Amino acid sequence: xxxxxxxxxxxxxxxxxxxxxxxxxxxxxxxxxxxxxxxxxxxxxxxxxxxxxxxxxxxxxxxxxxxxxxxxxxxxxxxxxxxxxxxxxxxxxxxxxxxxxxxxxxxxxxxxxxxxxxxxxxxxxxxxxxxxxxxxxxxxxxxxxxxxxxxxxxxx
Ligand SMILES: [Zn+2]
Numbered sequence: 279x280x281x282x283x284x285x286x287x288x289x290x291x292x293x294x295x296x297x298x299x300x301x302x303x304x305x306x307x308x309x310x311x312x313x314x315x316x317x318x319x320x321x322x323x324x325x326x327x328x329x330x331x332x333x334x335x336x337x338x339x340x341x342x343x344x345x346x347x348x349x350x351x352x353x354x355x356x357x358x359x360x361x362x363x364x365x366x367x368x369x370x371x372x373x374x375x376x377x378x379x380x381x382x383x384x385x386x387x388x389x390x391x392x393x394x395x396x397x398x399x400x401x402x403x404x405x406x407x408x409x410x411x412x413x414x415x416x417x418x419x420x421x422x423x424x425x426x427x428x429x430x431x432x433x434x
Contacts, residue, residue, distance in 0.1 A: 279305075283312035322372045325379040334378070339368050342388065349403040353396050363391060382408075 280287050286309035293304035301318040324337035343364055350360065367388060371379065385407040392400035405416070 279316070281307035281310060281312055282314055283307060284310040286310065322368075324372055325374045325377055327381050327384065328378050329381050337371060337379070339364070339371075342367060342384070345403060345406065346388070346399075348406070349392070349399040350396065351402075353399050355396065355399075359395075363395070366391065 279289060281289060284307060286307055288308040289305050290308055291303050292306050292313070295302045299319060303316045303318065304313065305316060306313045326334045327337050328334055346360070346363065370387060371384065385404075388407070389400060389404055392403055408415070
């Protein structure tokens, strides 16, 4: 890194603060005394998403946000709780160590969260994400929801 003022690379850190998602550093140029701020952040690397048809696509958080907005339409959820949910999903996918993730695994991850939050949102999201085409599919979906709830309870 070079001083933005004089181009010298002889810099010192005069202050360092940890923020929620970054480390903020105040730096000073030893040569000219110029002071500036840098931010250090964790680089997010998402796995590629393997779709049901076998093709790969980039992970786009916005798609999940849109899907969840639809699922929670007219449901009671605070903006904070919704953002936290998005943040958790984002963090879990970003921490995935494989270079690829199955789209169905993303769906399962999200459904596991929804099942303990809002059953209506859960069913809405599942019916879109899991391509429910018949009543049997739908019933299977509901029993999956019940099972995951029971597992949660029995873990306590
Ligand atoms: Zn300088």
